[in-house]
Amino acid sequence: MRRWLILTSLFALVLGVAAAIEPSHFAGVPAKDHARVNPMxxxxxxxxAGASLxxxxxxxxxxADASGDGKKKPSLRTPQVKSATDGDLEWFLRQGDLRHGMPSWSGIPQAQRWAIISYLRSLQ
Ligand code: HEC
Structure with a gap:
């Protein structure tokens, strides 16, 4: 009986953790970055310029039209991207998500990241 209780609690815990990890790429953006506004x-x-980049x-x-490949590479014309702040997007571009196949773009000039974000906004 007691063992059951422990097992079900463990199971609930695992489910809870899995739900919490379920990613929005922008959930963990530091407040300072989140608040940044695209100067362009x-x-x-x-x-x-962002379109060529x-x-x-x-x-x-x-x-080319940011609609994704319908599989692992997501569309960037989604409500998630639309509701992300400029700063969220810039932060995510710098970080990337290498584990899931998204490279970091910290190596290109910051002005280029903002230009790309301007382009993404123009699609929405
Ligand atoms: C090598 C393939 C690849 C390239 C090149 C690439 N991405 Fe990605 N991108 C991905 C993948 C895969 C994901 C999903 C990662 C994940 O699920 O964590 C992603 C996710 C994203 C997201 C998050 C979308 C969301 O809904 O949370 C944004 C924004 C994004 N990419 C923008 C860009 C921009 C802008 C560029 C060019 C500067 C770029 N990516 C280049 C593969 C790529």
Missing amino acids: ADKPDAAT FKAHCAECHQ
């Missing part, structure tokens, strides 16, 4: 948001050329760096996985 109002510059019309930024989205155009996206083609060069991102399209091989996310497709």
Whole structure:
């Protein structure tokens, strides 16, 4: 009887942890980064520059129109990406998620990351 109780509690714990880990890529973004605003948001050329950068760096996985491959490489035209702040996206681009196949883009200039984010916004 007692063993059952322990086993069911353990099971519930595992389920709870699994649910908590279920990822939004933007849930763990530090507040300071979360609050950042794209300094290029109002510059019309930024989205155009971002489109070429996206083609060069991102399209091989996310497709030229950012619609993803329908499998592991997600669409970037989703409510999750739309509701992420500029700062969330910039942070995630810097971090990447190598374990799941998303490279880090900390090696490109910050202005390029913002331009790419302007492009992503122009799709929404
Ligand atoms: C080598 C393939 C690859 C390249 C190149 C790549 N990505 Fe990704 N990207 C992924 C994968 C795979 C994921 C999903 C990772 C996961 O599930 O944790 C992802 C996830 C993302 C997400 C999170 C989406 C969400 O809904 O949470 C964003 C935003 C993103 N990528 C933007 C970009 C941008 C912008 C570029 C170009 C600078 C880029 N990616 C280049 C493979 C790639």
